[in-house]
Amino acid sequence: MFETLIIASKQKAYVLSDRSTYLNHQEELDLVVLSEGDKRLFNPYSVIAVNPAKISGVNFKAAMAFVDFVTSSEGQEIIAGYGKLKFGKPLFTPLAIKK
Numbered sequence: 001m002f003e004t005l006i007i008a009s010k011q012k013a014y015v016l017s018d019r020s021t022y023l024n025h026q027e028e029l030d031l032v033v034l035s036e037g038d039k040r041l042f043n044p045y046s047v048i049a050v051n052p053a054k055i056s057g058v059n060f061k062a063a064m065a066f067v068d069f070v071t072s073s074e075g076q077e078i079i080a081g082y083g084k085l086k087f088g089k090p091l092f093t094p095l096a097i098k099k
Contacts, residue, residue: 049066
């Protein structure tokens with residue numbers, strides 16, 4: 001995404017980008033945010049363990065430990081707080097369903 005932002009900056013073009021990449025590199029870019037927060041542009045991230053019955057060599061136990069951590073209260077708090085200190089607002093929205 002950063003490469004795309006660089007090209008848009010150089011060509012004075014419009015671009016759709018995630019907020020995290022833009023904010024982390026905004027000092028290097030000649031771009032301004034024209035629109036944000038539109039629910040139609042919401043970009044959720046997901047975590048899915050690969051099925052070891054379909055793909056050999058998968059460390060399913062480690063994958064599930066990662067899934068469990070990311071979706072745990074602790075993992076969701078980390079996601080909710082990421083970016084607050086540096087940018088004054090979170091860069092991601094935690095969406096895991098509470099167990």
